[in-house]
Amino acid sequence: METAVFQIDGLTKRYGDMLALDDATLMAGENEYISFLGPSGSGKTTLLRVIAGFEAPEAGRVYFQGRDVTNVPAHERGIGFVFQNFALFPHLTVIKNVAFGLTHGKSGLSASDIDRRSREMIEIVGLSGLEDRGVDQISGGQRQRVALARTLAMRPKLVLLDEPLGALDANLRGRMRNELRAIREQLGVTFLHVTGSENEALAMGDRVVVLDSGRLIQTGTPTEIYDHPASPSVAYFLNRFNMFDGKLSGGQFKGQFGTAPAPVATKADRDVYAVRYDRMRVLPLSAKTDRPTLKAVYIASEYLGSSIINFFDVDGRVVEMEHHLSLGAPQIFQPRQEYLLSWNPDKAIVFGQEVH
Numbered sequence: 001m002e003t004a005v006f007q008i009d010g011l012t013k014r015y016g017d018m019l020a021l022d023d024a025t026l027m028a029g030e031n032e033y034i035s036f037l038g039p040s041g042s043g044k045t046t047l048l049r050v051i052a053g054f055e056a057p058e059a060g061r062v063y064f065q066g067r068d069v070t071n072v073p074a075h076e077r078g079i080g081f082v083f084q085n086f087a088l089f090p091h092l093t094v095i096k097n098v099a100f101g102l103t104h105g106k107s108g109l110s111a112s113d114i115d116r117r118s119r120e121m122i123e124i125v126g127l128s129g130l131e132d133r134g135v136d137q138i139s140g141g142q143r144q145r146v147a148l149a150r151t152l153a154m155r156p157k158l159v160l161l162d163e164p165l166g167a168l169d170a171n172l173r174g175r176m177r178n179e180l181r182a183i184r185e186q187l188g189v190t191f192l193h194v195t196g197s198e199n200e201a202l203a204m205g206d207r208v209v210v211l212d213s214g215r216l217i218q219t220g221t222p223t224e225i226y227d228h229p230a231s232p233s234v235a236y237f238l239n240r241f242n243m244f245d246g247k248l249s250g251g252q253f254k255g256q257f258g259t260a261p262a263p264v265a266t267k268a269d270r271d272v273y274a275v276r277y278d279r280m281r282v283l284p285l286s287a288k289t290d291r292p293t294l295k296a297v298y299i300a301s302e303y304l305g306s307s308i309i310n311f312f313d314v315d316g317r318v319v320e321m322e323h324h325l326s327l328g329a330p331q332i333f334q335p336r337q338e339y340l341l342s343w344n345p346d347k348a349i350v351f352g353q354e355v356h
Helices: 044-052 094-104 111-124 140-152 170-187 198-204 222-227 232-238
Strands: 004-015 018-029 033-037 059-064 080-082 158-162 190-195 207-212 215-220 241-249 252-255 258-261 272-276 281-284 293-303 307-314 317-324 338-342 349-352
Touching: 004 044, 018 044, 018 059, 018 190, 018 215, 033 044, 033 198, 044 158, 044 190, 080 140, 094 111, 094 140, 111 140, 111 170, 140 158, 140 170, 170 190, 170 198, 190 198, 198 222, 198 232, 207 222, 207 232, 215 222, 215 232, 222 232, 232 241, 232 272, 232 349, 241 349, 293 317, 307 338
Parallel strands: 033 190, 033 207, 080 158, 158 190
Antiparallel strands: 004 018, 004 059, 207 215, 241 252, 241 272, 252 258, 272 349, 281 338, 293 307, 293 338, 307 317
């Protein structure tokens, strides 16, 4: 990466006996949007807090704009932080919240310059006309924008966002995804965005970093992560794969569906066969095919707007099949009827302990 805004090298953080960060190393470039994805307790928020300076690592270094800031206090790092609960001052107006850091910090700006910059940030986040409102008089989405404007008013080159959309309803989350990306591109600021939502991570990040038990287990573009998860854990976090345990041996995977060819496999700590929901096909029970099959009982469907998820019972476990409506009208299935689920084995992703 030619120009790194920040870099972490071997960060380790413990809370008692719990290892919250395990040798985390990463670099971010200028004007980049990086999404951190992982389950609760994976170390996402701890990583942001160490980068910001709110927590000190036991080992490793934090570099920002070419300078080692590991031991620099948070308020002197020049890194912005948007908290999950927004951390606004309820007794202050919108503009006074936005101006707070400039007014009480070491900005060196005059009162007129602080007012001008605050109004400029308010306009950028789309809140012009609400400057004199109390923050308890505006919506959740508007409060989120106030928190972002307050951070951007300090003109940081790096902004850390700790699940900033988690408190918003589904409609607002969708709108704010687009607005956050547009604002970041307009200002040329690097964003590090923590989320537990795989949809949010894939939709917003130029790169996605997947964490598990304090480790950065995969970094890549959304397409790379989605199409080529590096481990069963990554595939599981993406919530887009039916995953089958079994045995990989000699280029064949033996599982619940019988035996399927698996000439290519990714090294892992266990043998797992993964098929993406949208690569499953449903056939009549009497159909003949040379592809892997599972006998399944149709349970129900869920309409998601652009696609439909169909749920099937296979020997007591739920297997999902997704149909994208852009491909045409969906199949109609009868409740409690048996069908065959099938897929192209070349499209499966195989993980194994023995990979040649």
